Amino acid sequence: MIYDVTHVTAYEYGSPITFARCALRLTPQTGAGQVVLSAEVATEPPAATRSERICFFGNRVTMMTFDTPHTEARFIAKARVDVRRPPLPMALPDETLDRVREEAIANHGLSPTSPAHFLFPSHRAPDYPPATSYVRESFPPERAALDGALDLIGRIRRDFKYDPDATKVSTPLSEAFEGRHGVCQDFAHVMISGLRGLGVPAAYVSGYIRTIPPSGRPRLEGADATHAWVNVWCGQRVGWVGLDPTNAIPADDDHIVLATGRDYSDASPVDGIIFGSREQDVDVSVDVIPVG
């Protein structure tokens, strides 16, 4: 499926910003079941300086500075992406948790996809024993690891309430977990923290998901959203498998990958430091339009 994605992040500040330095992860990369046909990032006001680099995890990062005073800023990202992801095999691989754990520690080098990077607590997915206990229930002995992970996303979908007002970007994992509520980002962090607690490598994926409007209704402009899900490492043979705990489905052709990392902070679409204002309002709109 080929999609045209438009992702606009608009900021309004309480007082003029005199200087800003931003790191944008708004350009999808080819790989992992998708091909990027075109991509561009524009800003208002225009950036004073701009450079691109590929970060350790392979994400494309656009660094920008702004040095003219402004009270509004817009980051407009457009991309055309062809997504063709193989579905999960009908017969699930039978690697157990013990085996996955053992293979994860075996030497896979230091490459960005090495499970060694995703085994340990990180800033936004810290070690949190209650999440580990919660996740452990999906992994009775002898159960295949991927089977357990599929059970887990089903439980997260059932047990957690999707509530955009309950949490913010900065809400710690423990709060979302205790309230059993939040958004995709929170669910992904809970799942990652718990899996790592058991010794299973888990990565954070930021991206988009196509939303299908209720039948008979037209698609609304900007109704789609930025999304986040989890890559779980299921052993040497199987490797990474994308699982979406918000929707309790494997990542499929409706998922478009933007960036991958240990948690949100490695993959956040817009990050930056501003000088001059403490107050800010953010508005995000996303359109994911299938074009063929």
Place this chain on the structure above:
Amino acid sequence: MSATTLAPRHFDHPERLDALLKGYQLLSGAPDELIGSDGLPRPHWLRFFGGLTNLTAEEIERRFNVSDQHIRDSGVSHRISTDPEADALPSERAWPLSHVPLVLPESEWRAIEAGVIQRAELLEALLADIYGPGRLFTDGLLPPAVVTGSAEFLRPMHGVKAPGGRYLQLYAADLGRGPDGRWWVLGDRTQAPSGAGYALENRVALSRAFSELYRDMNVERLAPFFQSMRAGLASMAQRMEPRICLLTPGAMSETYFEHTYLARYLGLLLVEGADLVMRDGLIHIRTIEGLKRADVIMRRIDADFADPLELNAASHLGVPGLMEAVRAGSVVIANALGSGVLEANALLSFIPHLSRTLIGEDLAIPNIAPWWCGQAKERALVMDRVEDLAIAGAFGGGVPGFATSGAVLGASLSPADKDRLRRTIEERGVDLVGQEVVRLSTTPTWDEGRLTPRPFVMRVFAAATEHGWRVMPGGFCRISDRLDARAVSMREGAQSADVWILADKPVEPMTLLPTADKVRIRRFTGTLPSRAADNMFWLGRYLERVEATLRIIRCLAAQLIEAGATRDLDTRAPQKLADLLFAWGALPEKRSYVASANLAARALHSDTDYGSAFCLVRAARHAASVVRERLSPDTWQILNLLQARVEDDADVLLSEAEILDRARRALQVTSALSGLVQENMNRVAGWRFLDVGRRIERAVNTCRYVRQFTTDDSPSGDLDALLDLADCQITYRQRYFVGLAVAPIRDLVVLDPHNPRSVAFQVERLSEHLDMLPPLQGDGMPEAQRRLVSLLAAEMGAAEAVTLDHTTILAFEQRLLSLSDAVGARYFLQGPHAARAGKIMGLA
């Protein structure tokens, strides 16, 4: 043991030496530094104790007091806190220095030195591989998880060549002597090793107390090491005479004292993250002269905190964009960001064979090798022996799920906890190491005239220079109050000790002075960071406010005594003085109070009213503490004395006379401080900001006094109080033989430019200072603060005492406050273009 066998050399008082050694009771199971395995004291220790016992017991105690006094006076301290961003100010502890140094002979030291240099080279090569080609991983010599588990493995550093070509600039090894008598490396400090500054201060304190002994024993000197260390830092830069900064997390840091001490000693610019800014790929310091490039940053902040944009987003301590500058190679960070990855316990067991691979040598000093539970075989071994091992975090920190931040001793756990520990090892083995409980050797400490053995850890420092690694001949020794010394931190109960390396030949006395032809003569010490200027300014304002408050209290107490004696109810001066105290917050909310001794005592001692003398001294001391490297030790001591003078040490109600006396005694200290500042401080920009603060504060206060105490029909008591506060009694009475009159007093106190307490005098000094401070632009146009002070000077020059009304004085006062704002906007951080950075975040 007899004195003859004990003392192969001749000592003046073998009987004292004998008595001292006889009282030394060794601990079983651990070797001792002083007494050898043959039961005899080692010769190098005899040199020390033989010399020491030339002094009588009383003399020794007196010398110890000298060193303690030095420690107190120089304000050596450390804070007990681990969270650098905690809000509460952690308590500052005086420095516990053991009176007996650890003594080592030169021959033994040379071996340690060589071993530490070998290890520094090995670790440098290891870092170059970890952040470079990663051959050790692809060749299967090092499991990646040993590195990726560390929060200090900084992925953005991968593939980045360390600017200057080196990762480690300063390295420290923690050593302990094991039961076999050999030295063992217990841990590596590669992030930002602390302790070298404390070691230096320990040396100063002890060598002062025992100067003859120190001289006669040929103790190796520390100064040359620091000189090479500084030269090593400078050699990394791309420019001649580079600007070298010491980046501190700030006054909340545990070892802030050491940061200020080292900055001062090495001549580095002490900066916090907020002082630095990245522009155009370069790191700059915000200074009163605008942005100035920083060439080398010796960091004392953890690397993870160094850049909130690319590293830990929660950090308030770092510099946004620092990583980008590092990638551009425009700034040298010492040690390189990411060097801390080598501090992990998990790595230790791999070091011996990595040594053979990386440098082709066996380790000269072995290291302890805890079993990393990420490996199946090691995990099984640890599981089997949980009972008799210590389990610790593989990457620092404690064991997940166990409250202690240190190691968990298997033997001390309940059966339920033991099961929990086993499950943690099973599931999260990668996070854990298991290690044997080692007994370390003991060294003598002085305990009320007797020697007591205590286990210790010795930290040895090495600095990279152009001519290879140099090792500090000495060390920072931490002595435990417990018997297990593997993790002695400078927390409760622990002491530190100096380490004396006894040379076989006499040592060169001091070689701190560089050769004369290499020094470029200069009169300025470089640019002043804006934040330092800000704090100097406020130090000046607070000190002046303290003095003013004390004067009011003194005057109030005197007036109360007088009023009591003469029953003179005519004067309203005491009430007006109390009103002043209320107006600047020295007294709580205004009620209809009557001026009284109680009120004066409160204004002096209160720790809740922000304007009381006590609170103001505290504020002054706080401002001083963040610019401590710019103040002389004398200044700091006098500030401490001032604090002691305004501290409430009496439980009883104070009489007027007692308050008068206290205020007077505190004022003596403020005078001493003013004298010190005027006569001893170099006229650099920092001094100017201190004086600008003081002058503005004094001018504003004086205007206020005049408005408070002069009306056309002021009673003489009021005018008398004004002359007291403005310190002009003598001048007035010499100049005017008539009684007190309003216009002459106004002239003297406000307009007379020859009176050092007058408003006009302050304005003249302000004008001079602002002339001398550097402009931002080279266009010759006066800046806002300069224009304001000119205007003020002109207005005051043209004013006449007879027509000087309150409206005019109030206008002066307001102009002075605008001047204060203009100085702040131009020179300090809160200018409009330097607002503190906030973080923006997108929604997921």
